[in-house]
Amino acid sequence: MTVTITAVDVHDVRFPTAAAGDGSDAINRGDYSATYVELRTDAPDGTFGAGFTFTNGRGNEITCAAARALAHHLLGKTLAEISAEPVAFWRSLTADVQLRWLGPEKGVIHMATGALVNAVWDLRAKVEDRPLWRLLAELPTDELVRSVDFHHITDAITPDEAAAILDKGLVGYEERLATLEREGFPSYTTSVGWLGYPDDKVRALTREAYAQGWRAMKMKVGGPIDDDVRRARIIREEIGPDALLMMDANQVWDVDEAIANMGRLAEVDPYWIEEPTHADDVLGHARIARAVSPIRVATGEVAANRVIFKQLLQAEAIGVMQIDACRVGGVNEVLSELLMAAKFGVPVCPHAGGVGLCEYVQHLAIFDYLRVGASLDGRMVEYVDHLHEHFVDPVRTREGRYLLPEQPGYSATMKPESIAAYSFPDGPVWR
């Protein structure tokens, strides 16, 4: 914990995925990219912290610029200092008297904060020689509570309420850990139904995924509604009545349009509708949730911060909360979101995919189960089988379940050869 951060390296890493149609939905067609940071330290063994935020290709240089603008808040700091005053450190990034204007706490500047904050947690987990999920799950309640910035959410959860949830999470801890060690963490797959795929590819991928053991699958909707219905029927035919079929509209609908279209799609018994409308529209999500029940409304992958999540919960707008590991300000802010979800009794199903998001969120879901939500009921981590090969400690799955990460850190470290090959614009892939 005496290691000092001596430099912050920022890399613009981009994978040319757009051409293949992977990851294309109603509004995104991306080259999956990472604003990837490594925190160099004075540790004699060269230990460094790795973190990133995920972007969609063009504009990754903007989040890189933001990470560089924030980096001075880390330089010269020791892990011990940061861990002693975690909220003070977090606010040095999120409440910088000049940079805050660029958010506040949203978009580019907040995503860069997420990359840096996550890198600090990766560094700490490596220094303490355990995977991040274990580091978090074994922290005393008071240290976890001290890591959360309750500013602007005290009307939804207080430090005392958070402590009570975390203390309760100590009961049955060993049993839950044994369950995960034995069975892994439930997940679902999004690789079957991208909008860029033709019907026969959707059918073939669905059949293949089902054969591999997946019993929960997500398709993209938000194209012409007749096409959405046709593709949904194909998937439902393939998976039978019992497997879960989730739908994701990626915000393309207006509120009334979402309600009408889900009326059409209800025939295939969707489990949830994700991002039915604009991500900022708390009241709209609440109206949709009331209208489409018992289909659950899910959202969160572009929810800007804990204040948006707070309102989604207060307004009973979501039946599934989809946290993202690096859209918000990193582990510290995710803690606040997990705690609010537990208080409001809403299951957390993290957003993943892109590049490295599966690697990140498995730790958060596992921690949530061990210490916060303390249940697997309705919990699943998204899984997409893309780009894991670029990570030093990639996710491992078995029959549709994530296996517990074992290496120290937050599984965020990219292979040096991948960084070199995919660096933009000078790596060989892009030259």
Place this chain on the structure above:
Amino acid sequence: MTVTITAVDVHDVRFPTAAAGDGSDAINRGDYSATYVELRTDAPDGTFGAGFTFTNGRGNEITCAAARALAHHLLGKTLAEISAEPVAFWRSLTADVQLRWLGPEKGVIHMATGALVNAVWDLRAKVEDRPLWRLLAELPTDELVRSVDFHHITDAITPDEAAAILDKGLVGYEERLATLEREGFPSYTTSVGWLGYPDDKVRALTREAYAQGWRAMKMKVGGPIDDDVRRARIIREEIGPDALLMMDANQVWDVDEAIANMGRLAEVDPYWIEEPTHADDVLGHARIARAVSPIRVATGEVAANRVIFKQLLQAEAIGVMQIDACRVGGVNEVLSELLMAAKFGVPVCPHAGGVGLCEYVQHLAIFDYLRVGASLDGRMVEYVDHLHEHFVDPVRTREGRYLLPEQPGYSATMKPESIAAYSFPDGPVWR
């Protein structure tokens, strides 16, 4: 209208205001800055479009990077093309399939959109040889409606409802124009009560402003509550019982804290409390509004987009709507906000100050009065007497009122010598 945009110049311009304590409040201490863009054209007379987004100093290079990332959507376009399909043009910026992920429609990427979109409107107003307020006010209803992206706000306002408002705005138009030509547009001053100022400076500035004719003044709150109360009493003593005293907490309070503190500050009869809590907290603003009535809740200077404004109106969270000219995606998005405010019957009092914001928003307030809100009841434009000297067509005021801009354009053009002197990091001021 046949002019073609041939180049987009982006300048990082910063004014060293932080040291003077100007512009310091509960959470900002800024070097007022502009991500300033000029759209070069093939017009033989060298006509160009100017626009900017305002930032707070550090990080202005990030919004500059965002403006450069979006610029390709403008290159080679003619004004005629853009004006023929205004929403298609606007969405080329806001719904770029890769850049949208960085918002969506919020923060850095949306502020850069605002700079570019405003520059297009400045160019058009210059080409049509009239100030922007007049260009807008004289547009046919159907062209104004066609300039608005109703995506995600149709549950609050439809194109037909917008058309009805704008048609109604034609009635009494000449009379309202004559009123403005005679009297100017009402405003209020924020220069008296920055948190960085000592009590005697607050008293002296208040006295001076009152003598100059100001009858509405705004102070910053959000420091220790006893200090806020003491400073509020000083201002109220100086301005007497009839002048308006507004307060601005710049988001520093939690919801319950805001309600408690306004209970203390009610003794000086505040007209509004601005940004009582986090800018994203629609539900929180609604709770505060119910609790502090008849004190009005005002917000908007960092409201990310039309979807946030929509909800503030739907939830009856605001009694005053403070639009910003360049936080959102420029004139097109502001149109949607003005129309929603009119439909919900909430007066618009634009945010200004910083650098160039007064120059921008006077046009919007005048247009709102002429064609949309069509009333001066409760309408005031913020006024801060900083940095106007850097603009080619600076605001002009008389006895606390803005005079009508007369030069063609959006008053956004900076003097070349100011751009050169204050360019960061190479201008002489910063070297």
